[in-house]
Amino acid sequence: MHTFISAHNLNTFLNTLIAAGTRVVAPRLNAGTVLYEPLQNAAELVLDQLPRRSGKEAFFPLCEDIMSYRKEGQQVTLQTVDPALFPETVLFGVRPCDAAAVPVLDAVFSWDYQDEFFLERRRKTTVIGLACTSADDACFCTAVGLSPAATAGSDLFLTPMSGGGYRCAACTEKGEALLQQHRGLFSPSSDHEPLPLAEPQVERIDLARVKAWLDTHFEDPAWDGIATRCVGCGLCAFVCPACHCFDIVDEGTEKAGKRRKNWDACGFWKFTHHASGHNPRDQQPKRYRNRIMHKFKYYDDKFGQTLCTGCGRCIRLCPVGIDIAAIVDEISTK
Ligand code: SF4
Numbered sequence: 557m558h559t560f561i562s563a564h565n566l567n568t569f570l571n572t573l574i575a576a577g578t579r580v581v582a583p584r585l586n587a588g589t590v591l592y593e594p595l596q597n598a599a600e601l602v603l604d605q606l607p608r609r610s611g612k613e614a615f616f617p618l619c620e621d622i623m624s625y626r627k628e629g630q631q632v633t634l635q636t637v638d639p640a641l642f643p644e645t646v647l648f649g650v651r652p653c654d655a656a657a658v659p660v661l662d663a664v665f666s667w668d669y670q671d672e673f674f675l676e677r678r679r680k681t682t683v684i685g686l687a688c689t690s691a692d693d694a695c696f697c698t699a700v701g702l703s704p705a706a707t708a709g710s711d712l713f714l715t716p717m718s719g720g721g722y723r724c725a726a727c728t729e730k731g732e733a734l735l736q737q738h739r740g741l742f743s744p745s746s747d748h749e750p751l752p753l754a755e756p757q758v759e760r761i762d763l764a765r766v767k768a769w770l771d772t773h774f775e776d777p778a779w780d781g782i783a784t785r786c787v788g789c790g791l792c793a794f795v796c797p798a799c800h801c802f803d804i805v806d807e808g809t810e811k812a813g814k815r816r817k818n819w820d821a822c823g824f825w826k827f828t829h830h831a832s833g834h835n836p837r838d839q840q841p842k843r844y845r846n847r848i849m850h851k852f853k854y855y856d857d858k859f860g861q862t863l864c865t866g867c868g869r870c871i872r873l874c875p876v877g878i879d880i881a882a883i884v885d886e887i888s889t890k
């Protein structure tokens with residue numbers, strides 16, 4: 557069922573959460589760049605731009621400590637991080653392409669190993685999605701089966717209205733519970749219509765055809781052409797809402813240090829570099845092939861969907877202009 561919240565009441569809603577100690581992570585300006593970050597006040601919100609990086613950091617930080625150690629004489633002290641201490645969080649203003657990546661990550665982090673660092677944050681987070689009213693040339697959510705109004709991954713979903721304020725729909729019990737806690741700020745309906753939604757200018761890509769080609773073309777001369785420009789900077793993985801590779805590294809000395817979980821990227825030359833010195837992906841095209849294979853074949857083999865939500869960030873930001881939508885579209889015609 558839909559309900560309505562005015563812009564003023566929305567600010568009150570967020571400020572009430574912040575005052576109560578809830579971590580509210582939302583798009584805000586940081587040194588000229590919009591990022592999903594904890595708000596001090598709802599006045600900091602910037603809702604007219606897709607944040608530069610995705611919302612996955614609310615559950616899966618770029619870098620986090622897992623434990624620390626200290627050695628004094630023969631005595632070694634370990635200090636672990638207790639996920640139970642992670643704060644209750646509302647991830648607010650999440651675009652459909654970012655929200656849809658949340659269940660994609662859930663599947664990975666609860667598959668063969670229950671990653672309590674990710675899962676405890678997920679349990680404690682309510683995701684409030686926001687419909688998109690503008691798209692640029694890089695957006696292609698519709699090509700991968702999503703839309704500017706897709707509610708996948710959202711607990712509550714807001715749609716901007718022509719007269720101001722937002723239509724609000726609860727998509728899960730968690731969302732409904734949050735809505736009921738703040739019922740007084742919502743009204744039954746609005747006299748206005750929703751603002752027109754964004755219209756990404758990309759046709760639906762036949763992902764079944766893409767996968768069928770990938771299933772049979774691990775070795776193909778096309779890979780050399782597809783990724784010769786890639787410089788292996790890893791940016792595409794770091795800005796992606798669905799990429800989730802990480803490395804666990806011990807940092808410190810024999811006396812003291814930390815075990816940390818850091819994002820990794822298959823574009824990096826060391827990504828599969830073995831201790832023996834052998835690297836099965838010893839050239840950049842092999843590494844870029846892995847990116848495409850993982851997103852449109854391996855993840856699909858395991859979890860039945862693609863690992864790309866069409867947010868377009870990797871297209872906008874790739875320093876050498878590699879366009880994953882164009883590559884996948886071309887594969888779909890082979
Ligand atoms: S952002 Fe571009 S250059 Fe950098 S790793 Fe990704 S595809 Fe390669």
Ligand code: SF4
Binds near residue numbers: 870
């Ligand atoms: S692969 Fe590129 S377009 Fe697809 S979800 Fe990741 S960053 Fe967005």
